[in-house]
Amino acid sequence: MFIREEGYARLKRSAVTKGRAHINLDGQKHWPTDRSGARGVSLxxxxxxxxxxxxxxxxxPGWDLQWRAGIGNLYVVLPALLIIWFWYGMTIHPLLFGQLIFFWHPTSEFDGGDLVFGWLLGFPLALGGAFLIYMWFYxxxxxTCFFTYARGRIRFNRHTRKVxxxxxxxxxxxxxLDWDRMVALFDPQSTDRWDKQSVAMLALYHPPFDxxxxxxxxxxxLFVGPSISGPEDAAHLWEYIRQYMEIGPTVDHIPSDAPxxxxxxxxxxxxxYTTFCGKPDGPQYxxxxxxxxxxxxxHMTSQVTCSWARFPSEWQSDSGMGEPEDRPVQTGAVMTAMVYRNKGKLSPEDDVEFLTRWGTEQALAEARGRVARLATERAGESV
Known part of the structure; x- marks a missing residue:
């Protein structure tokens, strides 16, 4: 779902001032990359x-709300299409084929009164249905929930200082985009009355070059991360991103008694804190x-029409680490690694590495035993 991204891009193409109003740019404080805006961090x-x-x-944002597009089609698109089909069957189809279609039953019994009725009543309703479909989708x-990317991907790279x-x-x-030019907005509430005003999120603004x-x-x-409860959560999320980019990971695990x-x-x-990198199945969602x-x-009725976006290789945005879909353990794609492990898609060596970082001692010992047995079998085959 890319509702806020689409709204901002559409209004910005119309007028720069409208795009800025959409994110409340002039109505809130700006936080550059050298200022935190929060005492702590949270994800x-x-x-x-x-x-x-x-x-x-x-x-x-929007993954948790994408199901609304699927259910909305039942209550918005389907009734509108039925009205348009009714108008077509009463007016256009008889002129083309000499038959009237009453919903789905074709019949040759019709007269001029049916055509008049179809045009006088059906045509305004069909126009209204078409307008409703246009408003719903555009x-x-x-x-943004159908026949497009399943999810947006925003990658902050410490090595290249790019987003x-x-x-x-x-x-x-x-x-x-250049990381050092980014500015955080904690309250990017839209002025577009079609947007859900109660959905808060973190926005990162990249100012014009001139x-x-x-x-x-x-x-x-950019609209980063899932929907959150308000500006305070946006500030803590921004501080996490900022700490990562400016300092990087500092500990293996967060202490249980961290202040x-x-x-x-x-x-x-x-x-x-992680999510599956790809199109999840129903149980995973x-x-x-x-x-x-x-x-x-x-949700699945929407997701099934979408594709998974991949970073262009020429960007070299992974800085040699690889892509999460291909190397989930090495890239720290924890949820993806867990899914791959459950499906038997991790190599024995990756399984050991995964359990070393995120598993129990017992599971790690069992995985190491499997690797040792596999090494013994390979040695025996080579003799």
Whole structure:
């Protein structure tokens, strides 16, 4: 789902001032990369695809709300299409084929009164249905949930000091931005009345290269992480990202007695802060999002039409670490590694490395035993 990205890009194309109003740029304090804005750090659950010494990769907002697009189609698109079909069957089809279609039953018994009725009553209703579909997919942004990227990917790279972004072309497209020019916005509430005002998030604003440029070349805005409760959570999330980029991981694991103002970034994140890097199946989505009744089904009706975005190889955005989809253990894609392990897709060596970082001592001992037995079998085969 890219509703906020689409809204910002669409308004910015219309007028630079409208795009800035969409993120409340002039109505809040700006936080550059050398200022924290929070005493401590915190991470929302299920927000990180991967974290390692080279890059931190995070999702964009809306994944937990994407099911609404699926259920909305039942109550918005389907009734509107039925109205349009009714109008077509009463007016256009008889003129083309000499038959009237009453919903799905074709019949040759019709007269001029049926055509008049279809045009006088059906045509205004069909126009209303078409307008409703347009508003649903374009003005309300639901087209960002179908036949596009399944999720947005924002990668913060410490080595290159760049931010790499994957998103649909009509939402601003893929882009590489300078980290040092980023500015955090904790309250990017939209002025667009079609947006959900109660959904808070962190926005990172990239100012234009030339403030006097009327076209605002280089200006952009990223929406980072999942939906959060308000500006305070946005400040803590920003501080986590900022600490990672400026200092990097400082400890292997966060101490259990860490104070509220602790700012250390863990090298090995607990699984609950990570999310699957790819298109999850129904059980995996349920595990991560804890959805309500039928939400998984409606989410899947949206996700099944989407594709998974991959970073262009020419960007070299992984700084040699590799991609989370290919090397989940080495890149710190914990949830992805757990899924691969459950499906038997990890090599024995990767299994040991995974359990060394995130497993129990018993599981690690068993994995090492399997590796030792495998090495013995290979040695025997080579003799």
């Amino acid at each position: 929302p659950g299920g927000s990180i695809f991967a974290q390692n010494d080279a890059y931190l990769e995070m999702c964009n 003005k309300m942004g639901m087209r 790499y972004v994957l998103r649909p072309a009509y939402c601003g497209g893929n882009v590489v 403030p006097a440029d009327p076209t605002a070349a280089g200006e952009d805005c 509220a103002n602790y700012k250390g970034v863990a090298r090995y994140l607990p699984p609950e 349920t595990l991560e999002q804890k959805p309500g009744f039928m939400e998984t089904l409606f």
